[in-house]
Amino acid sequence: MYAFTYQRPTTLADAAAAIQAEDAKLLGGGQTLLPTLKQRFARPTDLIDLGAIPELKGIREADGGLEIGAFTRHAEVAHSDLVKRVIPSLASLAEGIGDRQVRNMGTMGGSIANADPSADYPSAVVALKATVTTDRRTITGDDFFTGMFETALEPGEIVKSVRFSRPDKAAYAKFRNPASRYAIVGVFVARFGAEVRVAVTGAAGSVFRAEAFETALAADFRAEALNGLSVEADGLNADIHASADYRAHLVTVMAKRAVEAAG
Amino acid sequence: MANPNGIGASVRRREDQRFLTGRGNYTDDFKRLNMTHAVHVRSPYAHARIMGIDFTDALAMPGVVAVLTGADMEADKVGSLPCGWQIHSKDGSPMKEPPHYPLARDRVRYVGDAVAVVIAETREQARDAAEMVVVDYEEMPAVGSSTRAIAGGAPLVHDDAPDNVCYDWHLGDKAAVDAAFANAAHVAKIDLVNQRLVPNAMEPRAAMGEYDQSTGEYTLTTTSQNPHVTRLLMGAFVLGIPEHKLRVVAPDVGGGFGSKIFHYGEEAVVTWAARKVGRPVKWTADRSESFLTDAHGRDHVSHAELAMDADGNFLALRVSTLANLGAYLSTFAPSIPTYLYATLLAGQYKTPAIYAEVKAVFTNTSPVDAYRGAGRPEACYLIERLVDVAAGVMGMDKTEIRRRNFVPKEAMPYQTPVALQYDTGDFAKNLDIALPLVDYPGFQQRRAESKARGKLRGIGFATYIEACGIAPSNVAGALGARAGLYECAEVRFHPTGSVTVFTGSHSHGQGHETTFAQIVADRFGIPIENVEIVHGDTNKIPFGMGTYGSRSLAVGGSALVKAMDKVERKAKKIAAHMLEAAETDIEVKEGRFTVAGTDKSLGIGDIALQAYVPHNFPLDELEPGLDEQAFYDPKNFTYPNGCHVCEVEIDPDTGVTTIVSFAAVDDFGNVINPLIVEGQVHGGLVQGIGQALYENCVYDEESGQLVTGSYMDYCMPRADDVPSFTVRYHEDQPCTHNPLGVKGCGEAGTIGAAAAVMNAVVDALSEYGVTHMDMPATPEKVWRTIRDAAPAPAMAAE
Numbered sequence A: 001m002y003a004f005t006y007q008r009p010t011t012l013a014d015a016a017a018a019i020q021a022e023d024a025k026l027l028g029g030g031q032t033l034l035p036t037l038k039q040r041f042a043r044p045t046d047l048i049d050l051g052a053i054p055e056l057k058g059i060r061e062a063d064g065g066l067e068i069g070a071f072t073r074h075a076e077v078a079h080s081d082l083v084k085r086v087i088p089s090l091a092s093l094a095e096g097i098g099d100r101q102v103r104n105m106g107t108m109g110g111s112i113a114n115a116d117p118s119a120d121y122p123s124a125v126v127a128l129k130a131t132v133t134t135d136r137r138t139i140t141g142d143d144f145f146t147g148m149f150e151t152a153l154e155p156g157e158i159v160k161s162v163r164f165s166r167p168d169k170a171a172y173a174k175f176r177n178p179a180s181r182y183a184i185v186g187v188f189v190a191r192f193g194a195e196v197r198v199a200v201t202g203a204a205g206s207v208f209r210a211e212a213f214e215t216a217l218a219a220d221f222r223a224e225a226l227n228g229l230s231v232e233a234d235g236l237n238a239d240i241h242a243s244a245d246y247r248a249h250l251v252t253v254m255a256k257r258a259v260e261a262a263g
Numbered sequence B: 001m002a003n004p005n006g007i008g009a010s011v012r013r014r015e016d017q018r019f020l021t022g023r024g025n026y027t028d029d030f031k032r033l034n035m036t037h038a039v040h041v042r043s044p045y046a047h048a049r050i051m052g053i054d055f056t057d058a059l060a061m062p063g064v065v066a067v068l069t070g071a072d073m074e075a076d077k078v079g080s081l082p083c084g085w086q087i088h089s090k091d092g093s094p095m096k097e098p099p100h101y102p103l104a105r106d107r108v109r110y111v112g113d114a115v116a117v118v119i120a121e122t123r124e125q126a127r128d129a130a131e132m133v134v135v136d137y138e139e140m141p142a143v144g145s146s147t148r149a150i151a152g153g154a155p156l157v158h159d160d161a162p163d164n165v166c167y168d169w170h171l172g173d174k175a176a177v178d179a180a181f182a183n184a185a186h187v188a189k190i191d192l193v194n195q196r197l198v199p200n201a202m203e204p205r206a207a208m209g210e211y212d213q214s215t216g217e218y219t220l221t222t223t224s225q226n227p228h229v230t231r232l233l234m235g236a237f238v239l240g241i242p243e244h245k246l247r248v249v250a251p252d253v254g255g256g257f258g259s260k261i262f263h264y265g266e267e268a269v270v271t272w273a274a275r276k277v278g279r280p281v282k283w284t285a286d287r288s289e290s291f292l293t294d295a296h297g298r299d300h301v302s303h304a305e306l307a308m309d310a311d312g313n314f315l316a317l318r319v320s321t322l323a324n325l326g327a328y329l330s331t332f333a334p335s336i337p338t339y340l341y342a343t344l345l346a347g348q349y350k351t352p353a354i355y356a357e358v359k360a361v362f363t364n365t366s367p368v369d370a371y372r373g374a375g376r377p378e379a380c381y382l383i384e385r386l387v388d389v390a391a392g393v394m395g396m397d398k399t400e401i402r403r404r405n406f407v408p409k410e411a412m413p414y415q416t417p418v419a420l421q422y423d424t425g426d427f428a429k430n431l432d433i434a435l436p437l438v439d440y441p442g443f444q445q446r447r448a449e450s451k452a453r454g455k456l457r458g459i460g461f462a463t464y465i466e467a468c469g470i471a472p473s474n475v476a477g478a479l480g481a482r483a484g485l486y487e488c489a490e491v492r493f494h495p496t497g498s499v500t501v502f503t504g505s506h507s508h509g510q511g512h513e514t515t516f517a518q519i520v521a522d523r524f525g526i527p528i529e530n531v532e533i534v535h536g537d538t539n540k541i542p543f544g545m546g547t548y549g550s551r552s553l554a555v556g557g558s559a560l561v562k563a564m565d566k567v568e569r570k571a572k573k574i575a576a577h578m579l580e581a582a583e584t585d586i587e588v589k590e591g592r593f594t595v596a597g598t599d600k601s602l603g604i605g606d607i608a609l610q611a612y613v614p615h616n617f618p619l620d621e622l623e624p625g626l627d628e629q630a631f632y633d634p635k636n637f638t639y640p641n642g643c644h645v646c647e648v649e650i651d652p653d654t655g656v657t658t659i660v661s662f663a664a665v666d667d668f669g670n671v672i673n674p675l676i677v678e679g680q681v682h683g684g685l686v687q688g689i690g691q692a693l694y695e696n697c698v699y700d701e702e703s704g705q706l707v708t709g710s711y712m713d714y715c716m717p718r719a720d721d722v723p724s725f726t727v728r729y730h731e732d733q734p735c736t737h738n739p740l741g742v743k744g745c746g747e748a749g750t751i752g753a754a755a756a757v758m759n760a761v762v763d764a765l766s767e768y769g770v771t772h773m774d775m776p777a778t779p780e781k782v783w784r785t786i787r788d789a790a791p792a793p794a795m796a797a798e
């Protein structure tokens, strides 16, 4: 690690001021940022730890859905009785992130701000019609993820909380990378009345909605409704763990499993 | 009453208390006054000429003490890292043995090859400065795989190794094999790759060098499996330091799996640099360096053929293997694909004729050397995959073809056609124990049940035999080892009856501090708490050849028994004197010395006290003291063997393989501590499963870049990837030539498991006409195999 100045503000306003410094970086649970620093891939002058800011914490029921503070650890989401009651699929998604150590440290805000193409939460943000509140504004989940490791956040903008709508039925099915345990393909299926959302993570540069799947499931919410449907392999991610056509295949398999799990 | 902590007791590992509470003392934990930190500047290229090194800016960085390069080492006449084994090619010529300098001189030959070392007050300062060292590289074309190495016109890794060949060796009777093939009724064939693996010890390598100007003594503290050999090799060949001025300490070591047997350049660098800078120098690898520079394992490409008669009796085996040795010869490297591989190709079978050819090549990759099992997993995998193919060719049951060809118990001792002589083994018995454990008759029904759920089920058998207890020195010498491979032990009774044992074996996860103490407690009837096991320090232990090849108990334990014999012989004389009886009248049992037919007796504690306070002692006949040392050179290898059975279920939709059950039946000879043995088997099985399903070290063939350089890409098996194992052993066939009757258990799990898993995977896919799949059986590979199989059979509809 290169040397940096460590700051631990206790209010969002102080954090927002501190992040204005040139080459300052926000620190969430550190599960992505710290390995990057250790490997000397980044050289921030200041690290602004968000862990002591009460406004960024907590899980509340809001408008029938949930509002989750940006500095909520994955393990807290996984084990929260409130989350398990209101949106159980979100709790089980969180339980499937990385390993125990990662879940005990990593945060929701850090995960979505980082926008790793194989992260799990982005699929929930899109499928559960979430809105992301920052220290400046509110961004819809559909507009939040703009590309590989890219979001609608402006420099220095801090994610404050994420508000998820409560679906009638939902489930997340993940095909893990056996090495890293990130998603090679993760499919979040959520049904809100007549509307169905199918959000796919891991497969492409950024989370995307499988519209043909959504249409088919809106008409018939059964796994069989997806028979014969698939996403285009062209342009999907390919690496030593999974080729693009394997990923395309897995999208259909995982979507069916999610529908089955949603019941 | 038998000692509750004696031989055969499942004593919990005494060392675990300190390991589990964070009180172990590992090399990186040692801190010295004025200690400096070393960081290596490593080549980012697989192959390049070093045109110049500019470290002016680096030297000016804060905290930097020195920047040293290969030129400095050359000026100080530092030698090349020696290789411990020599192989001769078919034509009688010695293997190519190019120099391997701790810091590269004019050329780098793999990504991670060290070109300079920066020494600074802190590790971070050394890292900062290492980034400022400017090396002017002229990139050269690279060879990233063994097949590319032998392709015509491939770039040369070493100019004096034509065609990149280190040696082209063979073993066995070619004419006999050719004749048998000519008359064979059936032939089974296979082409397979035994992929490269990264050892991944939990503790990365580390080394700390110290030099004492007042005495001229050097101390190297290092993560080593055999400190004495490191002292010998580094002292005599690399740095020119005589043994009495060089102390090598291997303190607590967090796993090695072979990768810490070898003498590495960093050890020489810190020892040499400590004198140059006049301060202790410590280096600790980070995980990325471990991936790049620990000696890797396996990496074979093989073709094999098995000739059979009309009844499926094996007539002859023909094997041709291409082995990747990496960029330079690591300490044991040449012996692994030869003496530890080809000699095991008989397996458990009485195949009368075997011929093996092994071509070993240099590539622009990390050196390859022994990794848990070392050659024997490669042999087992090849034989057992081929036997399954043979069963297919013959239309025979996979257990039946094995049983038919086993070397029968009655044939022991059995001389194989590939040099080894097995002393004991009852291979049919292993299978007989295994079959009920896995309910073999019920398999077809389980398969049908899986199929009804849309899943594919397979069962796989692997029988293995390994040569352990390395090694009879005269045999090893004849084979080209440049050292003997005996072991040494010293048993020191203290005046009040407690014991310190000094062993040349080294424990880095094996539990010697428990098992060796059990042996002593058992022999002398003393509490295990009164026995201390000391290992890993050349200044304390007379000598040692270290721990690898499942040799600690078979060789080190035997040396311990010999030393205890000497102690007992002397104690008996003392007892006779004290009891005023004839020595021949003294009966000895568990440390109690009794005059036959009387109730007059003494405990070993009384005798020890008299030995050190010799007021009533036969001083004209014996020296005071009770401290004996012994060297033990084994008469033969030991031959652990067993039968592993794996059952898998494959999800054809995703290609994911799940291990449903795994049973291991092993013959390790006599067992000192069943709990530790079981732990060794469990760990070994997981490593074997890791190779079968997950692990794969990938280099880019053209650029020689390591693709799987972190845990994000190199997949290690985890606890939730494996089932609960069924582990059994029997003690019916103890080793006949060592005093404990032990064979060794450290590698067995790794040797049998990969073959058992892959045989199960291929069995599950057999309905698609699959007869072989290379490891690891990743989900995509399995899925693709199913998808591409034509015509696809009718699966349970989805």
Ligand SMILES: Cc1cc2nc3c(=O)[nH]c(=O)nc-3n(C[C@H](O)[C@H](O)[C@H](O)COP(=O)(O)OP(=O)(O)OC[C@H]3O[C@@H](n4cnc5c(N)ncnc54)[C@H](O)[C@@H]3O)c2cc1C
Residues within 6 Å of the ligand: A025, A026, A027, A028, A029, A030, A031, A032, A033, A034, A050, A070, A071, A096, A097, A098, A099, A102, A105, A106, A107, A108, A109, A110, A111, A113, A114, A116, A118, A119, A120, A121, A157, A158, A159, A160, A180, A181, A182, A183
């Ligand atoms: C071994 C391992 C396995 C993993 N497996 C998975 C997995 O299976 N699925 C998965 O989804 N993820 C996985 N992760 C990633 C993990 O979930 C991380 O927690 C996550 O990517 C980053 O969250 P963090 O809180 O640790 O953020 P940090 O690492 O602290 O920060 C990440 C980035 O987000 C920024 N940031 C942090 N908080 C905020 C905020 N409130 N507002 C704006 N910007 C912010 C930081 O500046 C930084 O750029 C894994 C990580 C590891 C190390």
